[in-house]
Amino acid sequence: MPAWEMLNHEQHASLRVSRACDGQRHFAQIVADEFLQAAPYYPILFTKHPETGAFYAGVVMGLEPGQNLLTKEGVLADYRPADLERQGFYIAEGQLVVDRDHPVFVGPDGQPVFNIDGEAALPLKRVQHALHMLETGLPETDAVIGRLLEHRLLEPIDVSMSFDDGESLTLEGLYTISLDTLHALPDAAALDLFHRGDLQLAYAQTGSVRHLRTLGRRRNDRLADIGR
Template sequence: MPIWEMLNRQDHGSLRVSRKSDAQRHFAQIVPAEFLQAAPYYAILFTKHPDTGAFYAGVVMGLEPDENLLVVDDTLPDYRPADLERRGFFTTPDGIAIDRDDPVFADPAGQTLFGIDGEPALALRRVQQALHTLEVGLSESDALIARLLSHRLLEPIDVKMEFDDGRSLRLDGLYTISLDALHALPDEVALDLFRSGDLQLAYAQTGSVRHLRTLGRIRNARL
């Protein structure tokens, strides 16, 4: 059980946050506002929460747990999902809390949270933005998924990869938007999806699935 501390510059003025722990994240949740930013770099897919069975969207960054194939020199592609940016930080009614035991705080060479003037530094401002993105976006994500399910647009995706070392990997529990089902919708429904922005998100998600092949190529090249 994490022990939370309320973030403040008096107690945490020298605290640093690092991105090195991204290397152990193979999947990160995203919300609809992130789809267009994430799609050029990551495969966006849907999965179910293991406890509730509820769908949520996320980006695939590795093919096995604790593996991020996209991290190079502790850095991800141009877009870093809000779920990674806010790791170790939580929103409470009283402000921002932190889990001091989270690995993001373990690197003494990380970025400072507060400037010498005591104001939030760039790293903390990014965290604040990420927390806001998730706070607003989680309900939007639930609403989007409810609309997709109401039109029966989500379907399981079969992902199996073969590698030069003879191993094979199968990714289970992932879902995508069905283009066949999408294109079969009545015109008035498709128009509603277009006007709401859902259609743009659907094409961004389905187009991003191609990045799974990129992950396969990276893993094969590292063998």
């Protein structure tokens, strides 16, 4: 069981939070409000919860579990999704709690959660903002996905890559928005999606798929570095 503790300055004055474990995250869930921030840097795709079968959206940062191809010295250089920002922190019964066993608290480069005066330091403020974004954004994103499914706009995407070392990888269980189906919608349906802001999200998502090529290049570059 996680070692959850209610966060407070008295007990956690020396607590430090590190971003180093980002390097082991190859996928992170995002909410609809993050699409426009994430799309310039990551492929945004949909997948299903293994337990419930419900769709959710996320950014792909690596092609294999445990490998983030977009970190530099273990840290993401660009937009950091809320799901990563809040690692180790949770809301339980309306209170902010921490899982002291989470690797985010054992990195050597951790930053203090609290200032000397006991006020929330910048890392904790980011955590609080991320948790709020997820709390409000998850139901909103479920509603967006529900409308996409209503119009049969999600379709499986074939992601198969070959690399300089002769290895091939296929990513399974990923979905994208079908632009063909979107463009074939009746005017009234398309107008409704436009007014709801869903069209903007759809084009951001489909445009972001090009970053899969970036991941492939990054993997080849790392293979070349290892071979030197």
